[in-house]
Amino acid sequence: MQNHDSKAPFDPRFCRNEREVESKLIVSCLLPALGYEINMWHQEKNWRHFRLDFLTTANGQTNSQVIIEAKHPDEELDNHVPQLENYMLKMQVDYGLLTNGREVRIYQRQTGQIHLKFECFGYGIEGKIAEIKALIGKDKLFAAQSQHIIQDNTTMKIIAVYHNKGGVGKTTTTVNLAAAFANRGKRVLIIDLDSQANTTFATGLINFGDEEKDDLKDHYIYHLLRHSERFSIPEVVRKSRFSTHDIDVIPSHILLMQHENELNQLDYSRMILVQKLQAVKDKYDIVLIDTPPSLNLYARIALITTDYLLIPSDLKPFANEGLENVKAFVSEINGFRKMVQRQPIEILGILPTKISSNNKFKEGTLVNRMKNVEERYQIEVLKDCIIFEREDLAKCIEQTLQVGELEMNDPRSIFDYKSSSKAVEEFEQLAAVIHQKIGFA
Numbered sequence: 001m002q003n004h005d006s007k008a009p010f011d012p013r014f015c016r017n018e019r020e021v022e023s024k025l026i027v028s029c030l031l032p033a034l035g036y037e038i039n040m041w042h043q044e045k046n047w048r049h050f051r052l053d054f055l056t057t058a059n060g061q062t063n064s065q066v067i068i069e070a071k072h073p074d075e076e077l078d079n080h081v082p083q084l085e086n087y088m089l090k091m092q093v094d095y096g097l098l099t100n101g102r103e104v105r106i107y108q109r110q111t112g113q114i115h116l117k118f119e120c121f122g123y124g125i126e127g128k129i130a131e132i133k134a135l136i137g138k139d140k141l142f143a144a145q146s147q148h149i150i151q152d153n154t155t156m157k158i159i160a161v162y163h164n165k166g167g168v169g170k171t172t173t174t175v176n177l178a179a180a181f182a183n184r185g186k187r188v189l190i191i192d193l194d195s196q197a198n199t200t201f202a203t204g205l206i207n208f209g210d211e212e213k214d215d216l217k218d219h220y221i222y223h224l225l226r227h228s229e230r231f232s233i234p235e236v237v238r239k240s241r242f243s244t245h246d247i248d249v250i251p252s253h254i255l256l257m258q259h260e261n262e263l264n265q266l267d268y269s270r271m272i273l274v275q276k277l278q279a280v281k282d283k284y285d286i287v288l289i290d291t292p293p294s295l296n297l298y299a300r301i302a303l304i305t306t307d308y309l310l311i312p313s314d315l316k317p318f319a320n321e322g323l324e325n326v327k328a329f330v331s332e333i334n335g336f337r338k339m340v341q342r343q344p345i346e347i348l349g350i351l352p353t354k355i356s357s358n359n360k361f362k363e364g365t366l367v368n369r370m371k372n373v374e375e376r377y378q379i380e381v382l383k384d385c386i387i388f389e390r391e392d393l394a395k396c397i398e399q400t401l402q403v404g405e406l407e408m409n410d411p412r413s414i415f416d417y418k419s420s421s422k423a424v425e426e427f428e429q430l431a432a433v434i435h436q437k438i439g440f441a
Helices: 018-033 077-091 125-136 138-152 170-183 198-202 221-226 254-264 272-278 297-305 317-339 359-377 391-397 422-437
Strands: 041-047 050-057 065-070 095-099 103-110 113-121 157-161 188-192 247-250 286-290 308-313 346-352 400-403 406-409
Touching: 018 041, 018 050, 018 065, 018 095, 018 125, 050 077, 065 077, 077 095, 077 103, 077 113, 077 422, 095 125, 103 125, 113 125, 125 138, 157 170, 157 297, 170 188, 170 198, 170 247, 170 286, 170 308, 170 391, 170 422, 188 198, 221 254, 221 272, 254 297, 272 297, 297 317, 308 317, 317 359, 346 359, 346 422, 391 422
Parallel strands: 065 095, 157 286, 157 308, 188 247, 188 286, 308 346
Antiparallel strands: 041 050, 050 065, 095 103, 103 113, 400 406
16 A cells, blocks of 8 residues: 655545546646646647647647547556557657556557557656656657757658559649648658649649639749759749648649650750759658659659659559559669669559449459559559548549639648548558658658
């Protein structure tokens, strides 16, 4: 039997319900002791379809956040670990604290799981504050986030989204994956290298009603590729409107198709994007390149420039047959990359997209198609990252805005259009898998 001291700052005997655990332990004791001022934490914080008891932040980035979940004193904490794990993994938060007043536990997210890092009794917790601060104190996490930013500044990753067959979901993948990365606190740049300019449209940059209001034709991807000295990336980049998070976009234009022969005559055109991205490598963490569904110059530039390749595919026979062309094209590009001393492209895998959500199809046909594709083409299929065909994904790009008598295009990312959509979870999972594959924490 423990000898309770009534003068102790916190005594779990005086917590009769969850609300008192929150007010007496978390608000009155832990948060001030850990250095969190009142503007650095939120109670009953809504995050998409989650409702968190507390979310703290040292400086607004996910790496400096802590989820705190309070339970009734009679509740066993073991029963609530899966819920905390779900929150931490979905939100990509590194630390979570779980308590019922009688016991306090701190978990850390590592390699796709959470691990218990610290535990103590609620009674006498004032003697454990130094240990807790060393894990989740405001100063500790602020310093860790600052170091994280310094490291990321020198590790810009470039991902090309490519398949030589059209209609497989490249644009949908590019823009929503960009939004998922941005939600994780990454600084994202999208480059549209397709003359159809679907990604430029989907990011909200084509909002003019006629040619006279076209403000893209004088500053888009062509100008970067055409001029070795003029037109740096900051001069061409636009701020997108499709996401609440800041995402930069280098737009394309339908006029791009007219310049392919011209650019083919320029020796530097294949490497110029590599050079210009190097000039902004400290500004972005992730660059996503949307590509044309072809084997043309612009597809070559994308694959010469990229570090990684993501191949969206609906896994239908016609798209599968095109994978042989993709493999041959990548092999050819790798030959050029070797000559210019660039590492071979790392293929992240085939991303199943626009997949029917019919249960019979998923359990039978889809499983067989993924297996057959891997066996025939020797490319990994990202089986845990399937993007299903959903009405929400189509509608979010089709959103419009009424401005006076004009109806303007106003596309949204799936995260901003419908945060409760199953597609949000699918793109969050895709971003998590890619983060791990490309070496981000």
